[in-house]
Amino acid sequence: MQMPPKKELEDEILSQEQMVAIISKIKKNATPAVSGAVGEIFKIEKSLAVKRSKDNDKDLEQYTVELHTINQLKHPNIIKFRGSCHYKAYNYLFLELCHRNLTAAIKGGELTLEEIIKIAIGVAQGMEHMHNLRIAHCDLKPDNIMLTQDDEVKLIDFGAATKFNKEGDIGTPGYFLEGKKETKEKACAERDIYSYGTILLQLLRGDADVITQKGKSVSYQEHALSVDDNKLARPGLLLTEGNKTEDKKTKVEKKVMNLVQLTKRCINKDLRSRPKVKEILDKLRELLLDD
Structure with a gap:
């Protein structure tokens, strides 16, 4: 048998x-x-x-x-x-068990634009699943995002997770809007979106850690909002494999600018002006398919 x-x-x-x-x-x-x-x-x-x-x-x-x-x-x-x-x-x-976290992936070398978009989609899909259940992660950051051997994204560490409209943990310093009324707001999707936008910013810039701003007048996010769109992403992001023709280069530059603009919307100081996760996913999937 x-x-x-x-x-x-x-x-x-x-x-x-x-x-x-x-x-x-x-x-x-x-x-x-x-x-x-x-x-x-x-x-x-x-x-x-x-x-x-x-x-x-x-x-x-x-x-x-x-x-x-x-x-x-x-x-x-x-x-x-x-x-x-x-x-x-x-x-x-x-x-x-996963292979490494996103912090290690950023430190390990320059991610390509396609890899960044795929990671951003994976994080947003996990976040969307939580938000559909009216749960806020409340501690999104690269250390809490794992990658498998095949670079599939996995969200981890739900010890701070909170149902929408309940008081809870505000997360890790540098990933929420500090010194503002928002730190006293109840858990909501928009606060996760701010953390998510900060992660997008790190991916674009190639920063493994949020820069501490002790003694400085502006935060990591405020500085990014003040920088011209075409200067926010690291220069190497435009030098991906296959960018040999002017047409291809123009397409890549347009994708990067679209991603920069989406990032800036996610870290908007006004939480009501931040995009919904569905809008984020629609935009990222459009960028991924636009070859």
């Missing part, structure tokens, strides 16, 4: 026994790939990441929010949930 094909490990929800066995392996051998304020992340083999956080009040609150949120999200551009458990004073989340 032929046995049915075994379900791929990277697709299944892990059993309690499997999770405990993995935790035992972590305790004996593994050192965290990432360690920070939100806990530690371990890479297990080729398909699994394990996020471990302590069972104190602050970490438990973020863990509970993330677990509740990620169980509602089912989308190709959202990190895949594999399981969760509490074991000996720690809380564990088991997640799909």
Whole structure:
């Protein structure tokens, strides 16, 4: 009798026994790939990441929010949930393993215009899925955007996620409009759009990190809004492979200018003037198809 094909490990929800066995392996051998304020992340083999956080009040609150949120999200551009458990004073989340985060991709070299547009579409699609469920991510930034080996985009880290119109975390400094009334606004799609626009700006400029502006009179975003459109993107973005004819060069320049203008709309100080995610996606898909 032929046995049915075994379900791929990277697709299944892990059993309690499997999770405990993995935790035992972590305790004996593994050192965290990432360690920070939100806990530690371990890479297990080729398909699994394990996020471990302590069972104190602050970490438990973020863990509970993330677990509740990620169980509602089912989308190709959202990190895949594999399981969760509490074991000996720690809380564990088991997640799909990705290749690198967007910060590393930006630091790793100059992304092409096509790669930037594809990444921007992936992030926007994940964000759209959340917004359709009336959930704001509240902490969009390159560190919270993962890329698979095939450069598919996956949003991660939902510990700050909040339902629309509820008070919650305002995110990471540099990715929200600081010192303004907006920091007191309740969670909404428009605040995520501002963070998203900041990520677009980083992709255009090739900046891996938002520049801190201590002692300066303008923020990273305010400076970008004051710069001429044709000077905002890094020069190398216009020198992509195949730009040998004047016609091709003109098309690429037009695409870059369209992306710059979209970015500036996303970081508009007036949240009501920022585009909706559907409008963003329509524009990006149009740019991608315009060859």
